[in-house]
Amino acid sequence: MPITEAQLQSDYFTARAYLTAMLAAGSLLGGSAIASEPPDPFSTNGLVAASNAGSAGKPLMPSPCDISPLGKSPLALADVVEHALCNNPQTREAWANARFQAAQVGVSEAAYLPSVAVGAGETRNWTDGGASAARSSSGSSNYNQLSATATLSYLLYDFGARDAALENARQILAALNATQDATLQSVFLAALQGYYQLFAAQAAVDSALAAEQSALESLNAATARHKIGSGTPADKLQAQTAHSQAVLNRIQAEGNARNAQGVLANSMGLDANRAFAIAPPAVRMPDARFDGDVARLIEDARRLRPDVAAAAAQVNAAKASAEAAKASGMPTVSLATNVNRTHSSSADPANGAALGVSINFPLFTGYGTTYRIRAAQEQVETRLAQLERLRQQVALDVWKAYQGLVTGTQAVSSSTDLVASASASERVALGRYKAGVGNILDLLTAQTALANARLQHIQALYNWYIAKAALAQAMGQLDFSALEPSAPAKISP
Numbered sequence: 059m060p061i062t063e064a065q066l067q068s069d070y071f072t073a074r075a076y077l078t079a080m081l082a083a084g085s086l087l088g089g090s091a092i093a094s095e096p097p098d099p100f101s102t103n104g105l106v107a108a109s110n111a112g113s114a115g116k117p118l119m120p121s122p123c124d125i126s127p128l129g130k131s132p133l134a135l136a137d138v139v140e141h142a143l144c145n146n147p148q149t150r151e152a153w154a155n156a157r158f159q160a161a162q163v164g165v166s167e168a169a170y171l172p173s174v175a176v177g178a179g180e181t182r183n184w185t186d187g188g189a190s191a192a193r194s195s196s197g198s199s200n201y202n203q204l205s206a207t208a209t210l211s212y213l214l215y216d217f218g219a220r221d222a223a224l225e226n227a228r229q230i231l232a233a234l235n236a237t238q239d240a241t242l243q244s245v246f247l248a249a250l251q252g253y254y255q256l257f258a259a260q261a262a263v264d265s266a267l268a269a270e271q272s273a274l275e276s277l278n279a280a281t282a283r284h285k286i287g288s289g290t291p292a293d294k295l296q297a298q299t300a301h302s303q304a305v306l307n308r309i310q311a312e313g314n315a316r317n318a319q320g321v322l323a324n325s326m327g328l329d330a331n332r333a334f335a336i337a338p339p340a341v342r343m344p345d346a347r348f349d350g351d352v353a354r355l356i357e358d359a360r361r362l363r364p365d366v367a368a369a370a371a372q373v374n375a376a377k378a379s380a381e382a383a384k385a386s387g388m389p390t391v392s393l394a395t396n397v398n399r400t401h402s403s404s405a406d407p408a409n410g411a412a413l414g415v416s417i418n419f420p421l422f423t424g425y426g427t428t429y430r431i432r433a434a435q436e437q438v439e440t441r442l443a444q445l446e447r448l449r450q451q452v453a454l455d456v457w458k459a460y461q462g463l464v465t466g467t468q469a470v471s472s473s474t475d476l477v478a479s480a481s482a483s484e485r486v487a488l489g490r491y492k493a494g495v496g497n498i499l500d501l502l503t504a505q506t507a508l509a510n511a512r513l514q515h516i517q518a519l520y521n522w523y524i525a526k527a528a529l530a531q532a533m534g535q536l537d538f539s540a541l542e543p544s545a546p547a548k549i550s551p
Contacts, residue, residue, distance in 0.1 A: 110153035142249035145327025172212035201404035219385035229375035239364035252322035269509035362534035380434035
């Protein structure tokens with residue numbers, strides 16, 4: 059029975075509608091690739107920290123980065139650390155790396171689900187048989203053809219290749235999560251160091267101002283004695299030189315304080331020229347009572363340090379990669395099925411379907427699989443060596459940090475005595491010089507010793523706080539509980 063023009067048009071538009079429906083289904087299945095906020099069907103976002111501040115935020119905070127912008131209120135030490143954790147590019151980079159790997163875990167989990175693909179095509183065909191063919195009924199023909207297919211494929215078994223790939227992705231994610239924790243502790247320590255070093259630099263300015271005032275007093279005394287004839291011009295010149303040196307020291311101290319301000323701003327993720335108010339720390343004398351069992355501290359550090367955890371996870375990832383390399387040389391069993399519909403304006407519509415199981419066995423790959431396995435096994439040895447090297451480095455870090463804290467504690471005690479004796483010596487030398495029984499060199503020497511003693515005491519005190527935090531960081535225990543409270547006073551750096 060011949061096909062009429064009306065039937066051709068009806069079948070053509072029916073097939074076009076079917077083709078459109080297939081394309082729409084494909085866009086629904088793959089539309090997440092272009093969506094602004096891709097979905098997370100495997101909930102991989104829950105495998106990483108909620109923000110770039112990770113788990114280092116204060117427990118009572120609703121969010122680790124739920125902080126107020128900088129204003130006129132002075133920032134306490136905890137505020138400084140929070141801004142550093144939330145704004146420093148290092149923490150954002152570490153967080154982004156972890157989120158990237160979490161998505162890679164999703165990619166590995168997707169291998170356990172079947173894949174569905176749709177395809178469609180539309181063609182316009184024509185033939186021309188020439189002059190001799192024009193005399194026959196089939197000399198020339200023009201017709202349209204539409205086709206649509208849907209294919210489902212599913213990997214049934216691959217001798218553990220998928221499992222190894224998923225384990226590798228998970229272990230790398232664990233390593234990057236631990237790396238983020240290590241980065242947070244590094245940024246935490248840098249912010250804390252910048253905070254105390256800023257106030258050490260400002261205290262050095264105060265010490266330099268006091269030394270300048272003392273030098274000016276000595277200069278005035280030498281000038282007065284010179285005027286009444288009891289002093290020599292050399293005494294006056296030496297006092298003038300000492301005063302000029304004190305002024306120079308004060309200028310240099312002020313420059314160091316401005317640099318310390320910029321370093322602290324940088325650690326907080328701000329421009330170095332950003333001005334903000336800082337609340338000074340509540341300074342107290344160090345507590346010399348702390349655990350002296352260094353061997354136990356080292357073992358605790360190896361257990362708690364996030365970078366050690368990251369290295370151990372890298373070892374496990376390398377082992378999983380070796381298993382995946384071994385499985386790559388094994389056969390795979392897959393299931394495949396497809397359905398199709400073809401319509402041509404010159405023939406009746408046709409439907410088709412197929413279902414089958416296939417086995418793929420790589421008999422020979424040019425020894426590529428062999429060397430991939432060898433490379434993966436050597437990578438395991440590399441990761442093991444890196445882990446052992448890091449464990450040794452942890453022992454050294456804890457030892458040095460512990461000795462630094464012990465030395466710092468002793469330095470604070472010694473510098474306190476030094477300031478007391480230097481102050482008494484300076485008062486005696488000044489009184490003797492004013493009374494005319496002392497010389498200018500003794501006075502200048504005493505004043506210089508007092509200025510140095512004050513500066514050493516200030517630096518020893520703030521260095522003790524930094525040493526205490528450095529030991530906590532070496533132990534992998536640096537968090538907000540290690541912070542000292544800040545004094546309510548306000549200063550503007």
